[in-house]
Amino acid sequence: MPTRATELLRVVHARPGVTRADAARLIGVGTGATTELVGRLGQAELLAEGPTAPSGARGRPTTALIPHPRGPLIAAASITHESWRVDVVELGGSILATAGEELAGRGGDEVVAALGAAVRRLRHEYGDRIRGIGIAVPGTVSRDLMLDASNLGWHDVDLAAAWPRAEIFVAGNDATLAASAESRRGMAVGAAVALHLRIEAGLGGAVVDGGKVLIGALGAAGEFGHMPFGDPAVRCPCGAYGCWGTAVDGSALARLLGHEPPRDLITYARRIITSPEPEPAAAAATVATALGRGIAGLVNGLDADLVTLGGLGVDLLAAAPEQLLTAYEAGLMSFRRAAPPPVVPALLGDDGPIAGAAEEAWTALLTRLV
Amino acid sequence: MPTRATELLRVVHARPGVTRADAARLIGVGTGATTELVGRLGQAELLAEGPTAPSGARGRPTTALIPHPRGPLIAAASITHESWRVDVVELGGSILATAGEELAGRGGDEVVAALGAAVRRLRHEYGDRIRGIGIAVPGTVSRDLMLDASNLGWHDVDLAAAWPRAEIFVAGNDATLAASAESRRGMAVGAAVALHLRIEAGLGGAVVDGGKVLIGALGAAGEFGHMPFGDPAVRCPCGAYGCWGTAVDGSALARLLGHEPPRDLITYARRIITSPEPEPAAAAATVATALGRGIAGLVNGLDADLVTLGGLGVDLLAAAPEQLLTAYEAGLMSFRRAAPPPVVPALLGDDGPIAGAAEEAWTALLTRLV
DNA sequence: TTCATTTACTCGGATCAAGAGCATATTGTC
DNA sequence: GACAATATGCTCTTGATCCGAGTAAATGAA
Structure with missing residues (x-):
């Protein structure tokens, strides 16, 4: 177990302004140890104590734990x-x-x-x-x-x-x-296994298991865009065939619409997805279907309980929610369909x-x- | 951090018979603390000390740490x-x-x-x-x-x-x-991210990240057999279409050979895979290709550095290594092809x-x- | 004002761990 | 066989951390 001091700092980091009494209860120490801890961390210029809004309840008022003004x-x-x-x-x-x-x-x-x-x-x-x-x-x-x-x-x-x-x-x-941020300060706080997918130029993502992001052996985990959920006839720039990424990013839209692949795939894709015209909308719907189907496969395999979307995924979900979610639920294992893990836009967006x-x-x- | 006593027990569990001096170095304590630790754990009937084979080196001989004869x-x-x-x-x-x-x-x-x-x-x-x-x-x-x-x-x-x-x-x-066993006492000891796949009736598996098995939100992680790497026209008993499992287990072999799905899929599949006849061998090769392709997708997405196979996966690897590994390497992202993560039979087999x-x-x- | 409630502080004691210094057991050399 | 070299084990001191019991402080309610 980490030391109590580290635990306390973690609590304050996760919930800045937490009251001293609450923090003590969260890490399970008595009031004596809390005095010692807070004193020590204050001396070290790591924590400071601030006033709390009156709670209205009885009892001696507690203080709020905040970052030290000269802290790291x-x-x-x-x-x-x-x-x-x-x-x-x-x-x-x-x-x-x-x-x-x-x-x-x-x-x-x-x-x-x-x-x-x-x-x-x-x-x-x-x-x-x-x-x-x-x-x-x-x-x-x-x-x-x-x-x-x-x-x-x-x-x-x-x-x-x-x-x-x-x-x-x-x-x-x-x-x-x-994905890490989303699991700590975004939509995925409290999720056991959160899957984050982000479409920009290509599809990337990450799995957060119990608050820890899976980094992979080479730091390249989350390249879900290169799982073969796509059309086996389409060659991916990565060298493989049928990569999911080629079915859901701007290049997929360009292919569907018979356009030349543009230089700035992201801006192009966003324009197509948000276009009111029927032809771009149909292409977006096709891509949303491919996205939903792949998400289902990942949820089946990884047993995620929440999926957050970032980048163009948010636009796709907004533009074609029906197609995306229908394909998603159809791809889930039957025992999951009663309560499909939610697919939602990431809270933190571009930040x-x-x-x-x-x-x-x-x-x-x-x-x-x- | 866990207490030193727990760390020492973990070391002895991982490497029973480790010498007392080595164990102390592994957990980074001095000889003084080691005396206290070993004494305490011996009193608690958790550890005992046994003789070591003479090392031939100079210096005072050390003892081997072994489980206590009345231990848990x-x-x-x-x-x-x-x-x-x-x-x-x-x-x-x-x-x-x-x-x-x-x-x-x-x-x-x-x-x-x-x-x-x-x-x-x-x-x-x-x-x-x-x-x-x-x-x-x-x-x-x-x-x-x-x-x-x-x-x-x-x-x-x-x-x-x-x-x-x-x-x-x-x-x-x-x-x-x-997968857990393989990562601690099998082929995957020391792997950063190990992927274990096991074909029996269906395809299951698990990811071990830094020694920890991913359990999933509902304890159902590792159902890679239900990722849509397969033929989208084939309906899986799970309700979805194109599940990978339907392309690599006994039912896939039966479908390829035009057999009725047998009751005991595992025994059936093993017989087909190990058959010397050309028709079953061709079916096994087809299935091995589907297995290799899917493994590549998982390695791409999860960034595993080792893949261990169990159950019928071992038979497939033995029967059609060429097809399996060719499909595997073709499906990897190009930057991985220089050093593809090994695909090997699990060491512990049925145990x-x-x-x-x-x-x-x-x-x-x-x-x-x- | 008085009491209940909640939180904070003080102090003694227990546990754990690090490190210095000394003791012990073996191998290798003369 | 004596002694040096090497590696390890033991004792004791010191310090950090943490817990718990008891006491003090600050607030709301009667």
């Missing part, structure tokens, strides 16, 4: 297909500062350098309070922090350059990190990846703060 | 499509006693009652040393320990009747538990499920032994 911070960054951003995040997830700009066609190393410069500026401002960084990227990250983002045409981009020798450095796929980067970095940091 | 035990049980069995398992996984018999067509409640009687006899023999039970079953187990085994025609069988009010009671699907039941029960027990 995490830099959370996100690179998307069109921009990058860095936030400074305190215990509990609040954002103290932010910076960012458009990619403007720059290459990966340039973008990482710009991001690194922003991190340095923030570290100058906040000093050693910023203890580490989490980065969400639209691609796969190897163990040695090299990024491959085929959609952006980036290969072997060294993420570590954003903050060499950082004490905490976590990087991950945007879909993976969005999911950066929020997840903050969560994962904070999780790593919390194990270090005694 | 676990009953591990397994029900298959043709028999049941109970083992008494000590710390470290050694089997002290065993009992079992054929099912002989009996119903689920009768079988559980017979198993329960065997457990009572063993408890009479070993007394309170037997602290709990783990049961592997060929079906799904709900949270309240009701078993559904459609292959045996059993529904709502109350497993708890085998030992009502047991201190430790874990039950699980045979494939899930075999996988019962060994997994023992592992899971021991894991549960180890958290309780101070």
